[in-house]
Amino acid sequence: MSILLDEDTTFIVQGITGREAVSLTRECLDYGSKIVGGVTPGRKGREVHGVPVFDTVAQLVEHNDGVTPTGSVVTVPPAFTKDAVFEALEHGIKTVVVVTERIPRRDVGQMVELADLHGARIIGPNCLGLIVPGVAKMGGIGGPAKNAEQAYQPGSVGVMSRSGGMTTEISSTLTAAGLGVSTAVSIGGDAIIGSTYAELMPYFEADEQTEAIVIYTEPGGRMEAQLAEWVAENDSRLPIVAFMAGRFMDDDEMQGMAFGHAGTIVEGKEDSAAEKIARLEEAGIPVVERIDGIPDAVKEKLGPEAPA
Amino acid sequence: MRFFEYESRRLIEEAGIPVTKYGFATTSEEARDIAADIAGPTVIKSQVLTGGRMKAGGVKFADTPDEAMEHAADILELEISGHTPRGVLVDPKAEIEQEYYASVVWDGTARRPMMLFSDMGGIDIEEVAETHPDHVGRQHYSNLHPVSGFLAKQCIASTGVTGKELTGLVPILTSLAQLFVDRDMTLAEINPIARLADGSFVALDAHMEMEDEAKPRQKEILTELGIAEEDNREGYEPSEFELNVAAIDAADHRGVIQGKDTGFHGNIGLVIGAGGGSLTLTDAVRSQGGHPANYSEIGGNPSVAKAQGLAKEVLSKDGVEKIAVMMSIVSNTRVDIVARGVIKACLDLGKDPGETIAIFRIPGAWEEEGFKILDSYGIEYCDRSVSMHEAARRAVENIQGVAEPKAEGA
Numbered sequence: 001m002s003i004l005l006d007e008d009t010t011f012i013v014q015g016i017t018g019r020e021a022v023s024l025t026r027e028c029l030d031y032g033s034k035i036v037g038g039v040t041p042g043r044k045g046r047e048v049h050g051v052p053v054f055d056t057v058a059q060l061v062e063h064n065d066g067v068t069p070t071g072s073v074v075t076v077p078p079a080f081t082k083d084a085v086f087e088a089l090e091h092g093i094k095t096v097v098v099v100t101e102r103i104p105r106r107d108v109g110q111m112v113e114l115a116d117l118h119g120a121r122i123i124g125p126n127c128l129g130l131i132v133p134g135v136a137k138m139g140g141i142g143g144p145a146k147n148a149e150q151a152y153q154p155g156s157v158g159v160m161s162r163s164g165g166m167t168t169e170i171s172s173t174l175t176a177a178g179l180g181v182s183t184a185v186s187i188g189g190d191a192i193i194g195s196t197y198a199e200l201m202p203y204f205e206a207d208e209q210t211e212a213i214v215i216y217t218e219p220g221g222r223m224e225a226q227l228a229e230w231v232a233e234n235d236s237r238l239p240i241v242a243f244m245a246g247r248f249m250d251d252d253e254m255q256g257m258a259f260g261h262a263g264t265i266v267e268g269k270e271d272s273a274a275e276k277i278a279r280l281e282e283a284g285i286p287v288v289e290r291i292d293g294i295p296d297a298v299k300e301k302l303g304p305e306a307p308a
Numbered sequence: 309m310r311f312f313e314y315e316s317r318r319l320i321e322e323a324g325i326p327v328t329k330y331g332f333a334t335t336s337e338e339a340r341d342i343a344a345d346i347a348g349p350t351v352i353k354s355q356v357l358t359g360g361r362m363k364a365g366g367v368k369f370a371d372t373p374d375e376a377m378e379h380a381a382d383i384l385e386l387e388i389s390g391h392t393p394r395g396v397l398v399d400p401k402a403e404i405e406q407e408y409y410a411s412v413v414w415d416g417t418a419r420r421p422m423m424l425f426s427d428m429g430g431i432d433i434e435e436v437a438e439t440h441p442d443h444v445g446r447q448h449y450s451n452l453h454p455v456s457g458f459l460a461k462q463c464i465a466s467t468g469v470t471g472k473e474l475t476g477l478v479p480i481l482t483s484l485a486q487l488f489v490d491r492d493m494t495l496a497e498i499n500p501i502a503r504l505a506d507g508s509f510v511a512l513d514a515h516m517e518m519e520d521e522a523k524p525r526q527k528e529i530l531t532e533l534g535i536a537e538e539d540n541r542e543g544y545e546p547s548e549f550e551l552n553v554a555a556i557d558a559a560d561h562r563g564v565i566q567g568k569d570t571g572f573h574g575n576i577g578l579v580i581g582a583g584g585g586s587l588t589l590t591d592a593v594r595s596q597g598g599h600p601a602n603y604s605e606i607g608g609n610p611s612v613a614k615a616q617g618l619a620k621e622v623l624s625k626d627g628v629e630k631i632a633v634m635m636s637i638v639s640n641t642r643v644d645i646v647a648r649g650v651i652k653a654c655l656d657l658g659k660d661p662g663e664t665i666a667i668f669r670i671p672g673a674w675e676e677e678g679f680k681i682l683d684s685y686g687i688e689y690c691d692r693s694v695s696m697h698e699a700a701r702r703a704v705e706n707i708q709g710v711a712e713p714k715a716e717g718a
Contacts, residue, residue, distance in 0.1 A: 023640075036388035078521070083492060104492050104522040105414055109451035114421050143639020147673055151637060151692075163584020165607075167637040172671075172692055189583055192416050221416050244586035248594055253571035257544070259587060261604060289595065291588065 002132035002183045003158070003203040003210075004095055004121070011071035011095075011138055013038045013061060014084045016048050020140070021075045024099075025049050028073075030145035033136040036060070036069050037085075043198055057091045071095035073139050077196050081125070082107040090117045098194065108192045114159050122194025128164030128186040131263040133171075141186055142168055153274035155180015157298060158204040158238075160197050161216035162223075163245070169291060170214055170243070182210040189218075198230035198258045212298050217250050217276065224276045228283035234273030239301035240285045241294060243305065245295060247273040309541045312355045314397050316514035320498065323487040325480050326510045329401065334395040339380030342398040343373040343435050348540045349401040351622050352379040356391040357541060364388045369401060390544070391666050399706025402512060407500035409433050412488040413699045414449060423463045425477075425487055425568035430501035449485060457482045476509050477501070489531065492522030506593065544570055549621055551672055562639070563610025565618045567602060571624065574599025576666075576707050577622040577631035579615075581606030581649060586638030586698070592700035593632070597712030600630045609641045616656070623664070630663075632703035635670040637692055643670045645677035651685055662686030666706035669699035 011173050015021050017037025018062040026049050028035055037060040038053045044054040052053045054060040060078015061068055067143060068237050074081060074096060096115065103125050115122045123130060133152040141164065142148030151172035157179050161167040164186040173180045175283060187193055197215055204210045224242075231240065250272050270276075277287045289295050312317065314332040321327045331342030334354070343350045354366030360368050368386050370376035381395045399461045407429035415422045421593045425445040437521055446589060447463035449455060460481035480501060488496040494516040494544055502512050536540045546554075553567030576598050586605045593600050602622055606615065633650050635641070647668065654661040660684050670678070671692035682689045688706075690699060704711040
């Protein structure tokens with residue numbers, strides 16, 4: 001199986017007529033995803049790669065015989081993202097992937113709080129979405145279907161990453177090593193995101209296909225500490241392997257400088273790479289030094305029955 | 309974006325929080341006039357975007373306007389941790405009965421703002437939290453509901469404060485929580501709030517930081533404070549390299565490039581990407597004993613000109629003879645376009661691309677086309693079967709002559 005997305009999942013694309021959204025729609029359809037409609041205000045009646053476009057989510061649901069789709073991929077400009085996410089949530093959409101970057105935290109906080117009230121889940125913002133290899137993808141993750149196929153083959157490892165590009169690099173490494181990927185989630189690079197590692201762990205825990213977890217992490221925030229706490233409090237069956245990028249930011253000369261993602265800025269003692277590595281290792285999560293060291297670390301955790 | 313103290317005071321004043329009759333001066337004469345207006349002992353405070361002002365001699369006390377002028381003249385000349393003061397703040401010297409601490413920050417795990425209060429103000433809050441945890445109150449509040457005063461009351465009362473102190477402080481913390489939301493702050497801190505002899509409360513210092521992403525919608529207040537759009541308030545002066553790369557990026561909307569070299573002193577020119585890939589590759593180069601000359605990021609499918617511009621800037625840096633062009637697997641950036649760009653950069657500078665590009669490792673979309681072009685210039689490249697760390701090792705070996713893998717944690 002998989003988490004959050006499977007062969008029956010229907011979803012919509014909000015902001016579907018935007019340049020990036022058009023190519024994302026093409027990629028997802030080619031990969032086998034079921035996109036039932038798109039929304040862009042003022043563009044009702046158009047089609048994007050055969051997908052009907054509506055002014056509102058309400059019109060889309062009505063056209064869909066009154067059935068609310070399961071998910072939405074939101075890719076609208078930052079100033080309008082919160083409203084688009086609210087529209088999706090108020091209509092009962094349960095999985096909202098927010099691709100847009102540079103959204104102020106206040107808006108993200110409001111989206112997540114409303115999602116909680118509706119029992120819905122937000123992935124992102126500033127993410128590439130998620131992919132279930134060989135089944136479907138929601139978002140630009142992996143790129144065009146043929147590229148996605150090359151990097152992502154079905155397998156036993158769940159991947160969560162704060163970097164969209166590194167989700168693919170890691171999954172490609174796992175694929176090449178014969179382990180493959182169950183579901184890969186680009187969780188987003190911002191300081192405040194809808195779904196953290198610890199919050200997605202129960203989903204992977206419940207997914208029979210997943211036998212191990214790989215996370216990509218960076219300095220900044222306390223998401224890794226939260227995962228370490230989750231591991232300590234829950235008797236998880238899933239071994240976890242971590243990779244930490246941005247160790248160079250621990251240098252004195254780099255203090256207070258922002259690199260990469262908005263969330264990657266060291267603001268306190270707990271934020272540094274060294275501190276996070278210590279915390280993860282204390283929780284029994286090995287932090288490997290190299291991307292190409294990930295498959296062996298996973299196999300070691302899985303024991304002798306692991307695939308070659 | 310961090311605000312100066314005089315701006316932060318304006319912000320809390322507008323939010324209805326009581327402040328002193330302070331003034332901001334950029335010359336010592338102005339400082340004297342403000343002190344004369346105050347007509348009493350004053351405090352002269354350097355306006356810099358860094359801590360440790362008191363220790364560095366950036367805060368002085370004066371009994372007369374002339375003394376205030378002298379101190380202001382000194383402080384205006386005094387550099388603190390590499391920062392030249394924007395001006396001085398002239399504040400009436402208050403007769404303080406007690407000091408309190410109040411702030412609002414983001415709790416990223418709870419994804420809600422959190423009020424912090426202590427009745428032990430004036431000192432470092434982290435220290436108070438460690439030594440006197442029962443004197444620090446914490447209170448989350450909703451992103452969706454209006455800010456309610458009772459939450460501020462709970463926060464303050466949890467430290468044992470009661471009576472007129474409690475009722476006097478609640479409106480201040482409530483207003484601060486509202487300001488935090490209204491102004492898209494990432495930090496809103498008043499330390500200290502002072503209780504004066506007459507029982508009234510007044511903010512004696514303020515530290516505010518606004519989220520950069522929110523600057524477009526906070527334009528009105530930024531304009532009112534006289535803050536120019538290009539005033540980015542970085543904690544350091546951007547280098548020429550950084551300014552040049554930013555200018556190249558701004559000139560063309562296709563794709564994104566970023567470059568940094570502050571803090572980097574090596575000879576390995578890096579043309580790398582994307583966000584997470586750059587962090588990984590910088591670590592990888594260093595773990596092989598390599599010394600990066602810079603940090604960069606390429607993303608979102610830049611034009612040939614943009615990739616060319618970035619590579620040219622990197623190659624123009626002192627001590628950089630060669631570049632390593634490396635990225636994690638790309639899906640929406642075209643490999644052939646980046647290849648064309650970096651080759652053009654070499655040719656522009658009269659350099660042989662085959663000699664100058666130590667390694668090219670960008671797997672992904674349009675890679676076959678890219679590899680063909682690289683082949684024709686004799687450039688060493690590799691596909692995804694060569695790991696990011698192995699590519700980094702080859703780059704270090706090629707440029708520094710020898711790679712020296714470092715042990716754990718290097």
